[in-house]
Amino acid sequence: MSAGWHPPAQQLIGCDSLAAWLGGRSERRVTVLADPAVAAAPVTARILALLAGEEHRTTLLEISGSGDLASVTALAARLADSDLVVGIGGGSLLDQAKLATLLRTNPDAHARLTVPQRSGLVVLGPGTRHGLPLVAVPTTVGTGTESSAVACLAYPGEGKRLVMGSALRPRAALLDPAATATLDDELVAEGVLEALHRVISPYVGDRADLPTEDALVETIAERLVLLGHEVAAARRAGRPTGDALRLEIAKLSSLSHAEWAHLGRDLYAVKGWLIANEMSSALGVRKMTAVAAILPHLWRAILDGETRLGSEVRLRRLWARLRATAPDVLPEDPAAGAEALVDSWGIGRALSAGPGPLAQIAGRTVRAWGAGLPMLGGLRTDDVYGLLAKAAAA
Template sequence: MTAFAFSTVANILSEPGVTQRLGDIIAERFPGTRRPFIVTDAGFLRTGLLTLPTLSLEQAGMLPAHFSGVIADPPEAVVLDAVDSARRHEADLVIGFGGGSSMDVAKLVAVLAGSAQAIGEIYGIGKVSGKRLPLVQVPTTAGTGSEVTNIAIVTTGATTKTGVVAPQLYADLAVLDAALTLGLPPPVTAATGIDAMVHAIEAYTSKHKKNPLSDALAREALSLLGRNLLPACEQGDRLKVRQAMLLGACLAGQAFSNAPVAAVHALAYPIGGIFHVPHGLSNSLVLPHVLRFNLPQAAHLYAELAGVIVPHASGSEEARAEALIVAMQQTAKMTGIETSLRQVGITENDLDRLANDAMLQTRLLGNNPRELSRDDARAIYAAAL
């Protein structure tokens, strides 16, 4: 067996409605906390779902503050604004409430609020020095898995994204409360759910760092997500289904944090960066076409995953791998989300720019089971039109 290392968050708490007791949980696990700092976005703040968690913190004798300026694909300026707000509040603990963008900003606030490091000094892998503020992550979508990853993505130019990867970005506690996800509309549920499935598929087939623990987590994640995605879209008020989706996304996050994602994400990033397509939908649009490109190198692994998603699939490895790809296409179609690049405003004239940008994602492309050239990237985008 190949040697491997596996890292993840210290604690996970999975229970519907648990954030209504957030104050007691923080007081018990982080004694002495007085000034928690909540990072979220304006949309989630407007739902009113933060009212009870905030009240719980106050009843536990704390003085919470909110930063609700997070936007999708957060730029540096938003991160720095949040860091300044946390410093002014004299925050002694950070809580991320939201999707991947809010949780990513929360990670960076926890790292930078008490540090002399500039944000530009921490881009890359292992560049964060020193400690951080205690960090709690509460996902409000079942998708990114950011609550259990050590990665934060920042928009650093007009369309470019840069990652911060460091062990300090692992939270002290991830809290999975499906009650916070009940109001998610079907298109968001679908796109974020497929995003989580992509995390599991890419972790299972990652060229580097794939290991028995990430494999087990990826398979269980796919099982949970595959069984519950359509019910979550069709009957979004079912708490049990929503909790299963949150857990699936969390397990997929643990998998890809250790066995990193690859070409699906590399080709999705330019779609999001240039055309402002949500990340999960960007992944879904290119997923089947990247999987087909990878078949010569990864058919045996895709066949194994077909046993999880389409257990009735039979025949050769290639036939079962194709069944997995078709199942993912059908899943996207049945949820009603867009399934072609044209549907999100992308034309043939955009493909060269997309291909050029995708090739800049060298960190991700290096994990792909099959080497991918610029011409390959363009061909995949063309197939996705």
């Protein structure tokens, strides 16, 4: 693929579809990257079996950790003899796979990732070539990184930065319920919330009405909420989430990154996501704990007229549709409704942090995403601190 725009990841449903996809390709030297937790799992065994035989020379590497520039650079070197990479794991492993395959074919990208800067966002140049072909097999739901053009990269002492560029998109995303068979039901519920938050944040945060794009987002969001209710019902009944349910969630998680859903939107209409990520990293809590804690207060601020965070009209319109999925459970007020939704899904939102740590998080957030940078849209440290303090006090 030449430099410039790169197509979305091809969606493969079920491991057997990988055989047909491989049959149309010329790559023979394959490296399978697997999280140690799934290296011996049935899904990995099935993929290795599909790659067995004279057609492919296959190597299995177990990869752990969150990944920083040194580790992904070292991984890229280990892929020197590979024509194709298959990554099997959660968001952290797949992000490492995306960055390592990028560096394998784009040595100059290393310099871009090491440019001194305070911004939390690293944008790859338009001339960045597609990385080594990657098939991403997610063992979690929610991140959708198997289809996205972004990856998180840890910087020692600085937290994580978001690397963005279409060259990061995998060539294919393989979705199979066998890959998520052992996923804890609480994490399945959090995965639904993560995908929902991702798809509705640009919708609410951008004040422009775009009929086709709005309809797509509303449909995806409504479907996610319905599936979230199913997960919650299964948990209350003591039943595991079934294969079909997890597959549908995985499909929508991947679809939440579709360009059509966000076409024409303000790239930085996701301020709550940025703040929640900083909170999660600084306090050492799961991302969805931070999102669940801050979302009601973010929406309350919008309802109170804080236009820098989003549109009250669009929030109320979207919430009316989502509330219709469970009108007896979800309040009409969107902010109260957000609390009720995450509580009904059994997602924790309790945080513990005092004024000092919260002030540090607010300052760090503004330094990475605001104070002259466009991502926070003019929000100041006091504005961010106010949201954090309400989230931690809930």
